[in-house]
Amino acid sequence: MDGDILDCYRFPSPHPGIDVFVVTYMAQGLKVKGMLAAPKSKDVYDGLLYLRGGIKRVGQVRVPRLVEFASHGFVVFAPLYRGNGGGEGNEDFAGDDRYDAIAGLHLLRRHPLVHPGRVHLFGFSRGGAMALHAAVMADAVCSVAVWGGVADMALTYQERPDLRRMMKRVIGGAPNKYPERYRCRTPLYHLERLQAPVLIIHGERDENVSIEHAYRLERRLKQLGKPVTAWYFPEFTHYFPPPANRETVKRLTRWMKQQPTV
Numbered sequence: 001m002d003g004d005i006l007d008c009y010r011f012p013s014p015h016p017g018i019d020v021f022v023v024t025y026m027a028q029g030l031k032v033k034g035m036l037a038a039p040k041s042k043d044v045y046d047g048l049l050y051l052r053g054g055i056k057r058v059g060q061v062r063v064p065r066l067v068e069f070a071s072h073g074f075v076v077f078a079p080l081y082r083g084n085g086g087g088e089g090n091e092d093f094a095g096d097d098r099y100d101a102i103a104g105l106h107l108l109r110r111h112p113l114v115h116p117g118r119v120h121l122f123g124f125s126r127g128g129a130m131a132l133h134a135a136v137m138a139d140a141v142c143s144v145a146v147w148g149g150v151a152d153m154a155l156t157y158q159e160r161p162d163l164r165r166m167m168k169r170v171i172g173g174a175p176n177k178y179p180e181r182y183r184c185r186t187p188l189y190h191l192e193r194l195q196a197p198v199l200i201i202h203g204e205r206d207e208n209v210s211i212e213h214a215y216r217l218e219r220r221l222k223q224l225g226k227p228v229t230a231w232y233f234p235e236f237t238h239y240f241p242p243p244a245n246r247e248t249v250k251r252l253t254r255w256m257k258q259q260p261t262v
Contacts, residue, residue, distance in 0.1 A: 053125025
């Protein structure tokens with residue numbers, strides 16, 4: 001069953017109060033790898049599905065980042081996406097690999113330390129599209145936070161000449177030739193079913209994922225009457241300086257905990 005854990009072993013943790021594990025779980029019949037970080041104290045916590053950016057070796061899951069979120073009182077699970085870390089299948093850039101995220105939601109809801117009605121989605125960069133897709137396709141998501149997130153795949157193709165070869169290979173061609181393949185991967189066109197409140201975080205000097213993605217996402221959510229909050233940072237790029245990053249993580253985790261249980 002999707003979200004079932006097949007194997008789990010301990011991974012060295014940089015934090016004395018947080019346990020870290022490497023997990024093998026099921027998604028669409030595939031054995032997929034992920035990382036889990038959980039407070040050692042046996043309490044009931046909010047769950048956080050952390051959806052990374054990049055593809056393959058670019059933008060890999062970093063344990064200190066997961067531990068940072070877990071230290072704010074979350075059980076955090078981060079899929080490595082199919083085909084990575086020894087998992088089965090092939091990552092396809094917000095195509096079928098979005099089911100790895102949905103299976104991760106199921107995994108978190110079944111975790112003994114997680115309140116099943118308080119599971120949040122967090123997506124960074126390409127993971128922003130993954131988080132929005134998962135929130136649309138799954139039920140009972142408490143909130144969604146998108147940080148420097150991709151909202152329009154065709155826009156990413158236009159803005160990032162360095163990614164075009166990869167996108168043609170993975171998606172099957174350019175957006176002018178296969179617009180439906182890019183539209184399928186673009187969450188902007190699928191937000192009608194979204195129920196969870198959305199937080200958008202974006203640096204206005206971001207050259208990896210332009211601020212236009214955030215503007216389009218915010219505009220579309222408002223058109224649909226969906227709850228959305230946007231934090232824009234004029235001075236920052238795709239990566240925030242460490243002090244600003246720590247403060248923003250603190251703010252966004254506090255925002256998540258303020259959202260109503262579903």
